[in-house]
Amino acid sequence: MSLLENVFAGGKQVTLDNVLENREWRSNLQGQLEEKHPQETILAIKLNIPGAIKNSPALKQLFTAGWRTFMARLTFWPVRYIKVLKDRVTGPEGFLVVAGPITEVKKEAIRFEQHFFLGRLFDIDVMAENQEQYQLSRKDLGFSPRTCLVCDQDAKLCAQTEKHDLQELQTAVNDFYQEYFVKDPVIPAWDKREVVKSALFAFLAEASVTPKPGLVDPASTGSHDDMDIFSFIDSSIALEGYFGSCFEAGREFHGSDLKALLLKIRPSGIRAEEAMFIATEGVNTHKGAIFTVGIFLAAYGYASRNYQDPSLSFVLDVVAQMGSDLIKEELAKKTEHDQTAGQAQYEAYRFTGVRGEVAEGLVPLEKVGLPELRKSHGDTNVRLLNALMHLAANINDSTLIKRSKNPEIPRQMAAYSQKFFELGGANSEDGMAYLKQLDQDFIKENLSIGGAADYLILTALVGRLTGLI
Numbered sequence: 001m002s003l004l005e006n007v008f009a010g011g012k013q014v015t016l017d018n019v020l021e022n023r024e025w026r027s028n029l030q031g032q033l034e035e036k037h038p039q040e041t042i043l044a045i046k047l048n049i050p051g052a053i054k055n056s057p058a059l060k061q062l063f064t065a066g067w068r069t070f071m072a073r074l075t076f077w078p079v080r081y082i083k084v085l086k087d088r089v090t091g092p093e094g095f096l097v098v099a100g101p102i103t104e105v106k107k108e109a110i111r112f113e114q115h116f117f118l119g120r121l122f123d124i125d126v127m128a129e130n131q132e133q134y135q136l137s138r139k140d141l142g143f144s145p146r147t148c149l150v151c152d153q154d155a156k157l158c159a160q161t162e163k164h165d166l167q168e169l170q171t172a173v174n175d176f177y178q179e180y181f182v183k184d185p186v187i188p189a190w191d192k193r194e195v196v197k198s199a200l201f202a203f204l205a206e207a208s209v210t211p212k213p214g215l216v217d218p219a220s221t222g223s224h225d226d227m228d229i230f231s232f233i234d235s236s237i238a239l240e241g242y243f244g245s246c247f248e249a250g251r252e253f254h255g256s257d258l259k260a261l262l263l264k265i266r267p268s269g270i271r272a273e274e275a276m277f278i279a280t281e282g283v284n285t286h287k288g289a290i291f292t293v294g295i296f297l298a299a300y301g302y303a304s305r306n307y308q309d310p311s312l313s314f315v316l317d318v319v320a321q322m323g324s325d326l327i328k329e330e331l332a333k334k335t336e337h338d339q340t341a342g343q344a345q346y347e348a349y350r351f352t353g354v355r356g357e358v359a360e361g362l363v364p365l366e367k368v369g370l371p372e373l374r375k376s377h378g379d380t381n382v383r384l385l386n387a388l389m390h391l392a393a394n395i396n397d398s399t400l401i402k403r404s405k406n407p408e409i410p411r412q413m414a415a416y417s418q419k420f421f422e423l424g425g426a427n428s429e430d431g432m433a434y435l436k437q438l439d440q441d442f443i444k445e446n447l448s449i450g451g452a453a454d455y456l457i458l459t460a461l462v463g464r465l466t467g468l469i
């Protein structure tokens with residue numbers, strides 16, 4: 001069982017002193033904020049975790065997921081102040097000052113606690129210095145009382161009667177973590193603005209991760225002497241409109257034959273490639289990712305069209321249905337000229353490349369990229385590098401095959417990756433030194449793991465949408 005399979009793994013027990021000190025610290029901070037912002041509304045957001053372990057890598061992930069979701073709902077009112085402290089032993093918490101009426105802000109907080117998948121794990125205190133509505137209860141505002149973590153009863157009643165013991169409560173918290181992040185990740189039904197931001201983040205994050213074997217990053221152009229990090233920045237920015245139109249095409253799609261959804265986004269895909277080539281002055285930076293991410297976003301838009309939070313497996317099932325004719329139509333047909341790398345490889349080795357990956361539902365995203373990102377710890381660069389090297393070991397990378405002209409190279413790549421993780425991966429100095437050397441070796445041999453990089457973009461995208469990063 002990996003480090004993060006249990007939500008409390010790696011956590012530290014708090015003492016009563018810790019809790020009392022933290023309460024005083026929080027109340028002081030709130031007092032200062034109320035004094036400084038007498039006309040505005042103050043929010044204190046924290047997790048509501050029973051027992052002595054209040055923080056852990058996984059609890060931090062839960063907090064981040066909730067914090068992001070709540071912030072995306074606060075768009076009506078200007079935010080005057082933000083402070084987020086994720087590492088406190090007493091649990092992650094955050095503070096906000098919002099220029100909005102306390103009653104409306106409080107309603108938004110209650111809606112979040114009621115409707116967000118993880119909302120029951122959160123406690124949002126809404127305060128203001130000079131307003132009488134301070135004491136308004138859920139009932140006064142027209143909401144039902146808070147429901148218990150374990151059963152669906154009034155949480156207050158369960159607490160008063162001590163209906164559940166500590167183990168039962170902790171199991172319930174762990175179940176929330178497993179349901180949201182582990183078994184079949186839940187992707188909140190975001191609006192277009194958040195989806196476009198997340199996709200742009202994913203593209204720029206992939207370009208920024210360093211050192212990547214043979215790939216372009218801020219320190220190196222890798223095995224690509226016709227592009228650099230700025231080509232990737234320009235290319236990513238050029239795709240912003242494409243992300244939104246694929247997502248919207250999915251949200252607005254009403255048919256039952258999902259292959260028609262693929263046809264619907266095709267023209268956008270062609271325009272996106274043009275925009276990429278214009279931005280990079282003719283260099284292919286993102287062709288593979290334009291294909292996979294566009295299809296993923298359309299599928300996610302479709303799967304969340306009723307504003308229900310879809311599971312990852314549902315989204316990937318839509319991806320597979322959209323792409324079910326891709327291999328048959330695109331690869332098997334005789335192409336006399338303008339063969340793509342994927343088509344040539346299919347003819348030569350029967351590798352189905354990116355089209356086959358879509359037709360199968362982007363399996364490595366679900367089975368490798370996302371779970372490895374969740375299990376990884378350290379800064380974002382370290383986590384994404386670990387995810388990348390796991391992905392590189394588990395796919396038939398069409399860029400790598402094309403550049404090496406060696407169909408056996410995926411096996412060799414798996415061996416490189418294994419060595420990297422034996423040395424401790426990106427979390428260790430030895431692992432990082434090995435990766436730098438591998439980058440140099442790849443540059444010498446003109447190799448690059450472009451296919452794994454495309455999966456890293458998808459991984460970072462879903463990681464962002466779920467709040468993992």
Ligand SMILES: [Zn+2]
Nearest residue numbers: 148150151158
């Ligand atoms: Zn209960």
